[in-house]
Amino acid sequence: TLWWLGRAGFVIRFANITFYIDPVLPEPAPIKHADMILATHAHPGHLHPPTIIPMLEGSKGAKLILPKSAADHAHAAGIPYPRMTTTNSDLRVEYFKDNLYARIYAVPSAHPHLDATALGGYPYLGYLIRFGRWTIYHAGDSVRYDTLAERLRPYNVSVALLPIGGKNFSVNEAAQLAEDIGAKWLVPMHFEPGQENDFVTHMLGQRPHQQFKVFQVGEKWTVPED
Numbered sequence: 001t002l003w004w005l006g007r008a009g010f011v012i013r014f015a016n017i018t019f020y021i022d023p024v025l026p027e028p029a030p031i032k033h034a035d036m037i038l039a040t041h042a043h044p045g046h047l048h049p050p051t052i053i054p055m056l057e058g059s060k061g062a063k064l065i066l067p068k069s070a071a072d073h074a075h076a077a078g079i080p081y082p083r084m085t086t087t088n089s090d091l092r093v094e095y096f097k098d099n100l101y102a103r104i105y106a107v108p109s110a111h112p113h114l115d116a117t118a119l120g121g122y123p124y125l126g127y128l129i130r131f132g133r134w135t136i137y138h139a140g141d142s143v144r145y146d147t148l149a150e151r152l153r154p155y156n157v158s159v160a161l162l163p164i165g166g167k168n169f170s171v172n173e174a175a176q177l178a179e180d181i182g183a184k185w186l187v188p189m190h191f192e193p194g195q196e197n198d199f200v201t202h203m204l205g206q207r208p209h210q211q212f213k214v215f216q217v218g219e220k221w222t223v224p225e226d
Helices: 049-058 068-076 148-155 171-181 195-206
Strands: 002-006 009-014 017-021 036-038 063-067 084-087 092-097 100-108 125-131 134-138 159-163 185-189
Touching (some): 009 134, 017 100, 036 049, 049 063, 063 068, 068 084, 134 148, 159 171, 171 195, 185 195
Parallel strands (some): 017 036, 036 063, 063 084, 134 159, 159 185
Antiparallel strands (some): 009 017, 100 125, 125 134
């Protein structure tokens, strides 16, 4: 089940595991149920200390997953190093709760280039979050690059959360990536007001076989079983 927080922010819940991705809330909230908080990169629309610090204070067992290059930035903003788990391309973070198991794989994102360094790794990441037979891909901020579909295809993506407009995917590029990786559902995010209409028009007119979901802010959606 997913909830859209606006922009690139989502809540993802599987049974009693709850992950937040790129949360930005208009005011601090006493959230006590977060198991993991994921930030795709250091920009404030994705790693937002005024949102994340209260979440970590309320959810005592939660950690912030972020690119290793963003750790010093997060620490300078008030997030303690012990509350972070850093990651990089091709690394996996595992999470266990009760008898459940989740895996988070990091995939490079190009914003607009793959700006990796030897020490810092990739500063922009997407995350593949796998619960059982479901895999959610959150691209963060990204454009398409040559090996992206090849990296994603083996994971059998159930839902692709892709940013459209601005310096990110065009509607056509997002739809083509979803097709190329065999994503069952495509969800646009990080769009400007009105761009969702262009997305729907394109999907209905040009991609009638691709399932998609357009969220309203705060809306809850459970991925269909099929």
